[in-house]
Amino acid sequence: MSGKKQYFFDKPKNVKLVLYSLYASCGVLLVVDFVVHRHIIHQWEQLLGFYSIYGFIGCTAIVLGSKWLRSIVEREEDYYDKDELTQNSGDDDVA
Amino acid sequence: MMMWPDQLPAFVPFFLAAALALVTRGRVRSVLMIGAVVLSGLHLWLLSSDITVSFRFLEYELTPYRVDKMSLLFGYVFHLAALMSVLFSLHVEDTTQHVSGLLYAGSAIGAVFAGDLLTLFVFWELLAVTSAFLVWAKRTERSYQAGMRYLIIQVLSGVILLGGIVIHLNTTGSIAFDFIGIDSLGGWLILIAFGFKAAFPLLHTWLTDAYPEATSTGTVFLSAFTTKTAIYTLARAYPGTELLIYVGATMACFPIFYAVIQNDLRRVLSYSLINQLGFMVCGIGIGTALAVNGAVAHAFVHIIYKSLLFMSMGAVLYMTGKIKATDIGGLYKTMPKTAILCIIGAASISAFPLFSGFVAKSLIMAAALKEGYEWIWLVLLLASAGVLKHAGIQIPYFAFFAHDSGIRTSEPPRNMLLAMTIAAFFCLAIGIYPAMLYRLLPFDVAYSPYDLTHVLAQTQLLFFAMLAFVWLNIQGVYPPEVRAVNVDAEWFYRKLFRRISASLFGWLWRTDTDFRKWALKKIDDITVYFAKIHSSTSGKASIIRPTGYMVIWVAILLAAYLWLLLSFPH
Numbered sequence: 242m243s244g245k246k247q248y249f250f251d252k253p254k255n256v257k258l259v260l261y262s263l264y265a266s267c268g269v270l271l272v273v274d275f276v277v278h279r280h281i282i283h284q285w286e287q288l289l290g291f292y293s294i295y296g297f298i299g300c301t302a303i304v305l306g307s308k309w310l311r312s313i314v315e316r317e318e319d320y321y322d323k324d325e326l327t328q329n330s331g332d333d334d335v336a
Numbered sequence: 337m338m339m340w341p342d343q344l345p346a347f348v349p350f351f352l353a354a355a356l357a358l359v360t361r362g363r364v365r366s367v368l369m370i371g372a373v374v375l376s377g378l379h380l381w382l383l384s385s386d387i388t389v390s391f392r393f394l395e396y397e398l399t400p401y402r403v404d405k406m407s408l409l410f411g412y413v414f415h416l417a418a419l420m421s422v423l424f425s426l427h428v429e430d431t432t433q434h435v436s437g438l439l440y441a442g443s444a445i446g447a448v449f450a451g452d453l454l455t456l457f458v459f460w461e462l463l464a465v466t467s468a469f470l471v472w473a474k475r476t477e478r479s480y481q482a483g484m485r486y487l488i489i490q491v492l493s494g495v496i497l498l499g500g501i502v503i504h505l506n507t508t509g510s511i512a513f514d515f516i517g518i519d520s521l522g523g524w525l526i527l528i529a530f531g532f533k534a535a536f537p538l539l540h541t542w543l544t545d546a547y548p549e550a551t552s553t554g555t556v557f558l559s560a561f562t563t564k565t566a567i568y569t570l571a572r573a574y575p576g577t578e579l580l581i582y583v584g585a586t587m588a589c590f591p592i593f594y595a596v597i598q599n600d601l602r603r604v605l606s607y608s609l610i611n612q613l614g615f616m617v618c619g620i621g622i623g624t625a626l627a628v629n630g631a632v633a634h635a636f637v638h639i640i641y642k643s644l645l646f647m648s649m650g651a652v653l654y655m656t657g658k659i660k661a662t663d664i665g666g667l668y669k670t671m672p673k674t675a676i677l678c679i680i681g682a683a684s685i686s687a688f689p690l691f692s693g694f695v696a697k698s699l700i701m702a703a704a705l706k707e708g709y710e711w712i713w714l715v716l717l718l719a720s721a722g723v724l725k726h727a728g729i730q731i732p733y734f735a736f737f738a739h740d741s742g743i744r745t746s747e748p749p750r751n752m753l754l755a756m757t758i759a760a761f762f763c764l765a766i767g768i769y770p771a772m773l774y775r776l777l778p779f780d781v782a783y784s785p786y787d788l789t790h791v792l793a794q795t796q797l798l799f800f801a802m803l804a805f806v807w808l809n810i811q812g813v814y815p816p817e818v819r820a821v822n823v824d825a826e827w828f829y830r831k832l833f834r835r836i837s838a839s840l841f842g843w844l845w846r847t848d849t850d851f852r853k854w855a856l857k858k859i860d861d862i863t864v865y866f867a868k869i870h871s872s873t874s875g876k877a878s879i880i881r882p883t884g885y886m887v888i889w890v891a892i893l894l895a896a897y898l899w900l901l902l903s904f905p906h
Contacts, residue, residue, distance in 0.1 A: 248669045250737065260806060267803050270796045279789040282705045283713075292793045296800035299721040304808050307596035308815045314822045315597070321821060321830055326477050 267293070343389050345401040346411055346449060347459075349376035350418070350442025354435045361431075369422050369438060377415035380408070388451060396511050399451025406632065406778040410448040410568045413636045414441065416762070417560035420643050424650070424755035425553035436469035437557045444561035448568050452511045453501045453526075456569070460497055460533075463562055464490030470554030471546050479549045485829075486546035489539075490562075493532035500525030516573040527574060533566035534617060535610045537586050541826035543610065544594075548602040548659075552650035555602060559609060559646045560639045567616045567635045576623025584618030585715045587611065592722035594824060599660045599817055601735055602649050605642070608685070608727040611719060612638050618716065619700040622707055625779035630699025633773055637684070637692035637766055644681035644759035645731060648674055651748035651756070652735055658743070661817035666740030673747050675736040677756040684763040686728030686798060687720060689791045692763045695770035698785040698794075720794075721801040728798075729805050734817065 249255050274290050281287055288294075353372030357365050380403075389401040403411070418441035425433060443466055447459035464487060471483035504522030505511055516523045532539045543563070547555050574580060588611050595607035612634070619631030651674050652667060653659040668675040680691070687693035697720065704713040747753060766773050770785060808814040823831070869877040 246669075250668070263799070263802060263806060267799050270792070270799055273792060274796070277788060277792060279792065280787075281789065282702075283710055285710070285714075286793070290796075292796035293800040295717060296721050296797040297804045299718045300725050300801040300804035301808065303592055303718070303722050303725055304596060304804075304814060307593045308813075310593045311597045311815060311822065314594075314824070315818075316821045316823055318819045318821055320823070322478070324834060325481050325830070 342383060342387060343401065344379065345389070345446065346376055346380050346415075347442040347446035349373075349379070350438050350445060354438035354442065357434050357438060358431065361429075365434065366426050369426075369434065370419070372438070373415060373419045373422055373441075377412070377419070380411050380415065383408075390451065396454070397452070398454060399512065400455045401449050402451030403449060404778075405776070406572065407448050407568070409632055409636060409776045409778065410564065411445060412776065413639050414445050414448065414561065414564075417441070417639050417643055418445075420640075420647070420755045420759055421553070421557045421560065423758070424556050424647050424752055426751040427749045428551075428553055430473060430551075432469055433473045433551060433554060436466050436473070437554070440466040440470065440557055440561060444565045447565045451513055453504070453513050454511055456513055457494065457497055457501060460529075460565075461491070461494040463533075463565060464494060467558055467562060470557055471550045473554055474549065474551045482546045482549035485826075486542050489532065489542040493529045496525055496532070497529035500527075500529055513569075513572065515575070518574070518577055518579070527570075527577075530566050530569050530573070531583075533562055534570060535563055535566075535587070535613055536583055536617075537590060538825050540587075540591075540610050541824055544603060544606045544824065545826050547606045547609075548600050552653040556643055556646045556650055559605075559642050563609065563613055564635050564639055567613065567620070567631065570617065571620050571628055571631055575620055575628050577621055580617050580621030581709060581712055582621075584614045584616070584621055585712050585719075586614070587617055588614030588716055588719035589722070592719060592726055594822060595722075595726035596730065597815055597822055599662055599819060601659050601661060601664075601731060602646065602653070604726060604730060605645055605649060608645075608723065609642060611723060611726075612642065612685070614719065615697060615700050615716065618712065619703065622700075622703050622709065624703055624707060626699055626706065626781050626783065627703035629774075629777045629779050629781050629783075630696065630701075630703055633696040633699055633777055634693075636773060636776075637696045637763070640759050640762045640766075641681045641684035641692060644677065644756055644763060645685065645727065647752065647756045647759065648678035648681060649731070649735065651752050654752070655745045655748055656743050660819070661734040661738070662819050664735055664741050664743060665738040666736070667743065667745070668736040669740075670743075670745050671736070671747055673753060674756070675732065677753075677760050678732050678736065680760040680763055682728045682732050684767065686724040687794060688798060689786070689794060690764070690767045692766040692773075693723075694794060695767060695773065695785045698790060699781075699783060702783070717797065721797060724798050724801045725805060729802065 271290055271293055274293070279286070285291060349372045353369055356368055360368060383403060386405075387401065387403040388399060390397055390399040392398070418438075421437060421441070422434075425437060428434070440463065443459045443462035447456055447463060450456040450459055468483050468487040468490070471479055471486055473479075500522045501511070502522075504516065504520065504526060507520050507522055516526055518524055518527055528539075532542075535543045547558050550558055570580070591607035591610040591614075595604045595611070598604045598607065616631040616634050616638070619627040619634065621627075649659060652664060652671070655671065656664060656667070658664050684691040684693045687697045701713060701716060701720075704710075704716060774783070805814070867875075869875040871878060
């Protein structure tokens with residue numbers, strides 16, 4: 242035994258395992274769309290892989306949008322504190 | 337056989353327990369608090385029919401206690417939330433938090449069972465005051481300031497509500513709390529007052545400002561009651577108000593972008609809370625039986641999984657003293673149970689099939705499509721992917737996985753774990769057996785969330801959103817956690833107002849100083865002038881002239897006079 246305890250995700254093999262199962266699930270879910278007959282309410286849903294594509298693009302758009310938002314609204318950490326607090330209390334610590 | 341007073345309003349046990357908690361401590365207090373919540377819950381559970389308690393006060397018909405399906409649903413879930421929150425905070429030795437927590441939960445329960453607007457107003461204000469103590473209980477300068485800002489906005493909401501009630505009473509003559517609508521000024525004011533507590537866009541900053549500043553246990557209380565009381569009142573008074581659809585869609589969307597870039601994980605959850613309220617407000621705006629059912633069902637499950645998420649972050653904060661994504665990470669190594677419970681909450685809020693979020697959100701989504709709001713449906717679908725992103729992944733990932741912060745701690749106290757386990761149980765139970773929840777809904781609507789199409793669609797959406805997260809992370813595009821503050825609408829009163837008032841007062845003081853200086857100088861000048869002209873050596877007034885000088889001037893004056901007299905004899 243080495244001095245440092247090994248935890249589950251310390252082994253790259255396990256991280257890979259999780260990632261590959263995600264990839265595999267996504268693959269299966271995409272294929273299922275071609276097989277299963279779905280009763281749809283709206284014509285947009287007719288598009289093959291509509292939900293998959295929307296989920297992927299939507300999530301990417303949100304992340305990119307957030308990066309853009311950050312460039313506008315980000316300020317230094319004591320932006321408000323320097324006006325409001327008499328002394329900088331620093332990190333929020335619990336009792 | 338019944339000697340049990342059915343008419344006993346459900347908030348009474350809470351207020352009694354709060355009074356007793358003041359004078360007890362330790363184990364006695366714990367038993368008392370849990371006992372009061374459980375007994376009050378049983379009391380409500382055993383009610384056999386609807387109840388209306390009313391009496392005349394002056395010339396008004398007041399209804400302080402009204403139990404029907406809608407209020408009962410909120411009554412149940414508020415009791416559950418109170419049980420979890422009280423249990424979660426049992427280890428804390430702080431009378432302020434215990435007493436204000438019970439009073440706060442009791443006020444929310446009082447508000448949802450209020451049958452008239454006056455009673456509602458009283459509990460509305462009690463909610464504000466009692467909850468502020470949960471923010472102050474952290475006892476730092478920062479939490480004091482945040483609590484003050486919180487209280488001012490909450491009381492403002494109450495004042496607007498009172499104004500609206502008075503106008504509404506004048507125009508309709510009724511003080512009953514039923515459908516109000518936005519056809520009158522009173523209706524608008526009441527909507528705005530509700531909007532404050534429901535965190536409508538631009539009125540929302542009290543939430544994201546104060547909730548992350550409360551104690552690790554206080555935020556669990558806060559997350560359950562105030563906003564959901566507002567959702568209840570909106571569902572009562574404004575179902576089918578089309579404006580709310582667009583307000584709700586905005587609320588479902590904009591907080592996602594903010595949540596992604598927050599460093600404080602409890603602030604991420606606060607933004608996520610607004611996103612969830614957006615779905616409910618949207619459902620109320622659509623206003624059909626299916627949609628309103630969806631909104632209140634969503635409120636029900638949301639309270640449970642949101643509490644669970646806030647509890648897991650509270651546990652992290654309590655055990656490590658840290659809650660910023662930059663400071664923590666890798667905690668699954670020493671808090672595996674907390675991590676698993678947090679993931680159950682995350683899966684519920686993300687609406688994975690078999691978890692509670694799925695069976696409630698489906699109702700709202702289905703109603704939006706059915707009523708032809710397809711663009712709104714698309715927006716809500718995007719918001720659903722966003723929920724997964726910021727709450728479903730970001731919270732457990734940054735707290736328990738991501739980079740190893742090196743922090744080695746242990747599981748939180750047993751009462752915290754138990755509270756989280758209860759919440760996780762209900763997340764799964766409702767998700768697996770939705771009939772349990774559907775039975776409690778105010779309208780009879782046949783709906784089954786578990787058909788193949790629907791399950792498949794939701795699973796695809798979520799898995800591919802996860803795939804996008806992984807891909808963005810691998811590509812290095814994903815915005816890294818940084819120590820920073822992100823300004824939102826609170827900037828207007830925390831910075832702009834401060835700046836404007838600072839520069840206004842600065843200008844006023846400067847002008848005042850300048851004016852005084854100018855005036856003093858003028859007085860000085862005048863004095864100097866007089867001094868000069870009277871100066872004995874060179875002053876004009878003190879020049880010595882011969883007497884002839886005067887005689888000449890008199891002669892000139894007389895000559896001028898004579899000349900004028902001769903020119904104009906009449």
